[in-house]
Amino acid sequence: xxxxxxxxxxxxxxxxxxxxxxxxxxxxxxxxxxxxxxxxxxxxxxxxxxxxxxxxxxxxxxxxxxxxxxxxxxxxxxxxxxxxxxxxxxxxxxxxxxxxxxxxxxxxxxxxxxxxxxxxxxxxxxxxxxxxxxxxxxxxxxxxxxxxxxxxxxxxxxxxxxxxxxxxxxxxxxxxxxxxxxxxxxxxxxxxxxxxxxxxxxxxxxxxxxxxxxxxxxxxxxxxxxxxxxxxxxxxxxx
Amino acid sequence: xxxxxxxxxxxxxxxxxxxxxxxxxxxxxxxxxxxxxxxxxxxxxxxxxxxxxxxxxxxxxxxxxxxxxxxxxxxxxxxxxxxxxxxxxxxxxxxxxxxxxxxxxxxxxxxxxxxxxxxxxxxxxxxxxxxxxxxxxxxxxxxxxxxxxxxxxxxxxxxxxxxxxxxxxxxxxxxxxxxxxxxxxxxxxxxxxxxxxxxxxxxxxxxxxxxxxxxxxxxxxxxxxxxxxxxxxxxxxxxxxxxxxxxxxxxxxxxxxxxxxxxxxxxxxxxxxxxxxxxxxxxxxxxxxxxxxxxxxxxxxxxxxxxxxxxxxxxxx
Ligand SMILES: Nc1ncnc2c1ncn2[C@@H]1O[C@H](COP(=O)(O)OP(=O)(O)OP(=O)(O)O)[C@@H](O)[C@H]1O
Ligand SMILES: [Mg+2]
Numbered sequence: 107x108x109x110x111x112x113x114x115x116x117x118x119x120x121x122x123x124x125x126x127x128x129x130x131x132x133x134x135x136x137x138x139x140x141x142x143x144x145x146x147x148x149x150x151x152x153x154x155x156x157x158x159x160x161x162x163x164x165x166x167x168x169x170x171x172x173x174x175x176x177x178x179x180x181x182x183x184x185x186x187x188x189x190x191x192x193x194x195x196x197x198x199x200x201x202x203x204x205x206x207x208x209x210x211x212x213x214x215x216x217x218x219x220x221x222x223x224x225x226x227x228x229x230x231x232x233x234x235x236x237x238x239x240x241x242x243x244x245x246x247x248x249x250x251x252x253x254x255x256x257x258x259x260x261x262x263x264x265x266x267x268x269x270x271x272x273x274x275x276x277x278x279x280x281x282x283x284x285x286x287x288x289x290x291x292x293x294x295x296x297x298x299x300x301x302x303x304x305x306x307x308x309x310x311x312x313x314x315x316x317x318x319x320x321x322x323x324x325x326x327x328x329x330x331x332x333x334x335x336x337x338x339x340x341x342x343x344x345x
Numbered sequence: 346x347x348x349x350x351x352x353x354x355x356x357x358x359x360x361x362x363x364x365x366x367x368x369x370x371x372x373x374x375x376x377x378x379x380x381x382x383x384x385x386x387x388x389x390x391x392x393x394x395x396x397x398x399x400x401x402x403x404x405x406x407x408x409x410x411x412x413x414x415x416x417x418x419x420x421x422x423x424x425x426x427x428x429x430x431x432x433x434x435x436x437x438x439x440x441x442x443x444x445x446x447x448x449x450x451x452x453x454x455x456x457x458x459x460x461x462x463x464x465x466x467x468x469x470x471x472x473x474x475x476x477x478x479x480x481x482x483x484x485x486x487x488x489x490x491x492x493x494x495x496x497x498x499x500x501x502x503x504x505x506x507x508x509x510x511x512x513x514x515x516x517x518x519x520x521x522x523x524x525x526x527x528x529x530x531x532x533x534x535x536x537x538x539x540x541x542x543x544x545x546x547x548x549x550x551x552x553x554x555x556x557x558x559x560x561x562x563x564x565x566x567x568x569x570x571x572x573x574x575x576x577x578x579x580x581x582x583x584x585x586x587x588x589x590x591x592x593x594x595x596x597x598x599x600x601x602x603x604x605x606x607x608x609x610x611x612x613x614x615x616x617x618x619x620x621x622x623x624x625x626x627x628x629x630x631x632x633x634x635x636x637x638x639x640x641x642x643x644x645x646x647x648x649x650x651x652x653x654x655x656x657x658x659x660x661x662x
Contacts, residue, residue: 158544184546196541198534200601208527209534213546243537254541261546 109172111136111265111297112157112188117166119149119156126152128321129166134265139291139298141308141329143342144318150301151193153318154267157299158190159183170265185213187264191254193273193301199243203234206242206253210260220260227256230286248279255283259290266290267299272307280304284311305342309333317342378506382574384614385509386567389516391594391610392603393563398592399601400524401556402536403462404471408564408591410478411451413583415565416572417491419447420500423573427501440503444512444569451565452558454481459557463550478588485580496579497572504574512570516563521603523559532556536601597638 110133119127127149134140142150155161157168159180168176170188178186198206207227211220228235231252237245242253251271258266271287272280288311290296302308309315309329317325317338325338332338394408422443458477462470486494523529534542535552542549572578594613598606616634620627 160540160543179548180543181546181548184544189546190544192540192544196538196544198530198537198541200533200537201530205530209530209542209545209547212527212531257545 108136110134111171112299113167113169114153114157115167115169117153117156117168118164119152119161120164121152125164126321127156127163130318130321130323132316132323132326134297134299136264136297137291137295138314139287139300139312141300141302141305141312141315142318143302143305143308143315143332143338145341147320148318149321150318151269154190154269154299154301155192157183157267158188160190160192181213184261184263187262188267189258189261189263189265190267191258191269191271193269197242197245197250197253197257199241201242202239203242203245203253204238206257207234207260210257211262213261219262223260223262227259230289231256231282248275248283251275251279251283252286255286259296263296265297265299267301269301270303271300272302272304280307284308287311305338306333306344309343379574380615380618381506382504382509382570384611385506385513386570386574387591387594387610387614388513388607389509389563389567389570390591391598391606392513392516392520393560393567394591395595395598395601395603395606396520396523396532397556397560398595399598399606400520400532400536401553403553403556404467405458405474405557405560406471406585406588406592407458407474407476407478407481408560409583409585409587410474410481411454411561411564412568412571412587413478413481413485413578413580414451414454414561415444415447415568416578416583417447417485417497417568418450418565419443419569420497420572420578421491422446423501423503424497424499437503440508440573444566447569448562448565451568452562454565455557455559455561456554458561459554462553462557475585475588478583478585482580482584485583492579494580496577496582498577500572500576500578502573502576504570509570509574512566516566517603517607519559519563524603533601593635593639597635597642 112134114130114132116129116131117127118125118129130149130153142153144150152161156163159175159178159182163176167174170183170186175183175186175188198209201209207224208220211223214220228238233249234252234256237249242250245253255268255271268287271283275283284307287298287300291298300308300312309332312329315327315329315332316323317332325332325335327335333343390408390412394405397403397405423440426439458474461473465473485491491497524532531542531547531552534545534547535549539549590613594609595606597613598609617627617631620630623630
C-alpha cells in the first residue's frame with residue numbers, strides 16, 4: 107500500500123506554556139477527503155496551522171509526500187503543493203478579486219498556467235467572475251470564502267486544507283461551496299483535509315473522519331460510520 | 346497613474362529637464378526654485394516611507410535617520426573629493442555616484458532595522474525605529490570626523506531643480522511599479538493579512554525587510570540631495586521632528602495611496618512657506634492646520650480611489 111500523502115505523528119504543540127495538542131496522529135491518503143471534527147478549542151485550527159508551518163510543533167513529525175516538512179517555512183510548504191485556507195476569510199481586502207487570485211498563484215511563474223487556473227476558478231465560482239474588479243474587502247462573507255478557496259486553488263495544490271469553510275455563511279452558499287469541494291476532489295484529484303463545525307455536511311462529503319477532543323484524537327473511522335455513531339451524533343451532529 | 350507609470354515617469358523627467366533648463370537663463374526667483382527643490386526632496390521621502398508604512402503596513406518612525414545616513418555619506422564623499430582634487434573634480438557623474446553611495450549606505454541601515462521588524466509590529470516597531478533614528482543622530486553628534494554637533498559646512502551646491510524632480514519621479518516610478526507588479530502586490534498582501542499571505546506561500550519576512558531596504562535607499566538619496574541643496578547639514582536637522590513630518594505626509598496622503606502622498610508632500614512643503622508672512626505665528630498655525638486636517642479627514646486628505654479598478658474596501662488597521 108502507498109504511504110499516506112499527509113502523515114502526522116505524535117504532534118505536540120504549545121502556545122507559550124499551554125499545550126494545545128497533546129500528541130495527535132492522523133493521516134490522509136492521496137485522493138481522500140478527510141474531516142476533522144471537534145468542539146471549540148479542541149485544537150483543529152492548531153493542527154492545520156502546524157501542518158502549514160505557520161506555527162512550530164514542540165515534538166512529533168509531519169510528513170508530506172514522504173518528506174519531513176516539520177521544519178519547513180510556510181512558503182516552502184506551499185511550493186510542495188500543500189495549501190491552507192485559514193479560518194475566518196482572510197482575503198486581501200485592498201486587492202481586487204482578480205488580484206487576490208493572482209496572489210494565490212504567487213509561486214507560479216508560467217503566465218499561461220496562471221490564466222488557465224484563473225479560468226477554472228472563475229468557472230466553478232461564477233460569482234467571483236462578476237466581481238473580479240471589486241475590492242475583496244467589499245465582498246459578502248460567502249463570496250470571501252469562495253475567494254479564499256479559489257485563491258488557494260490558484261497555487262495548484264496537491265493537498266488542500268480548509269478551516270471552517272461554512273462559518274457564518276448562508277445555507278445556500280454553503281451548499282455551493284461544498285459542491286465545489288467535492289468537484290475539486292473528483293475532477294482535479296486534490297486531496298482535502300476539512301475542519302468543520304457543520305460536521306454533518308462535512309462527513310457527508312468525506313471518506314473518513316477524525317474526532318478531536320481537547321488536543322487528542324479520540325475516534326477515527328469511515329465518514330459513514332462516524333455519522334451513525336451514537337456518541338458522535340450526540341456530541342457533534344445534534345442528536 | 347498606476348496603469349502607465351512609465352509614461353508618468355517620462356512626463357515628469359521631461360518636465361523637470363525643461364523647467365530646470367529654462368529656469369536658469371530666465372532667472373526665476375531662486376527662492377521659488379529652492380522651495381521647488383524642497384518639494385522634490387519631500388516627495389521622495391514621503392513616497393519611500395509610504396512603501397514601509399502605507400503599503401506594507403509597518404510603522405517606522407526612523408525615516409530621518411536613513412536620510413541622515415545618506416546625507417552624511419554623500420557629503421563626506423563630495424567634500425573629500427573637493428578637498429583632495431579641488432572643485433573642478435566634481436562632475437555631475439561624481440555627484441550621482443556620491444548620491445548612490447549615500448542611498449546604499451542608508452539601504453544597509455534599512456536592512457539592520459528591517460531585521461528586528463520581523464518580530465515586532467505596531468507600536469513596538471515604532472519604538473525601535475525611533476530609537477534607531479536617535480542613535481544615528483547621537484552618533485553623528487559625537488563623531489568629530491563629520492563635524493560633531495556643528496555638522497558639515499561648505500558642501501558643494503549640486504542639487505538643482507532638475508536633479509530633485511528627476512529623482513522624485515524615479516522614486517514614484519519605482520514604488521508604483523513595485524506595488525503594482527505581481528511581486529509587489531505581496532507588500533499589500535502583507536499589509537492586509539499577514540497570516541493569509543504566509544499561508545499563500547508569500548515570504549512575508551522578505552517583504553518586510555525589502556520594504557525597509559528600498560524605503561531607506563530612497564530616503565538616503567533624498568538626504569544626499571538635501572545636503573547638496575542646503576550646503577550645510579547638522580545632526581539636529583535629522584531629528585525626531587523630521588521623521589514625524591514625513592509620517593504626517595504619509596498619513597495625510599492616505600496611507601498607501603501614492604498620488605495622495607505626493608499631493609500631501611507638496612502641500613505640506615508649501616504650507617510653511619505660504620505662512621511666512623505671519624512670521625512668529627507660523628509654526629503654531631502650521632501645527633494647528635495639520636491637527637485640524639487630521640481630525641477632519643482621518644482617512645487622508647485626498648481620498649480618490651487608492652488603486653485603479655479597486656473599489657475601496659474597509660481599511661484594516
Ligand atoms: N494564539 C494562541 N495563543 C494562545 N492559545 C491559543 C492560541 N490559539 C489557540 N490557542 C488555544 O489552543 C487551543 C486550541 O485552539 P484551536 O484554535 O486550535 O481550536 P479549534 O479546534 O480550532 O477551535 P474552534 O472550533 O473554536 O475554531 C485552545 O484552547 C485555544 O485557546
Ligand atoms: Mg478553529
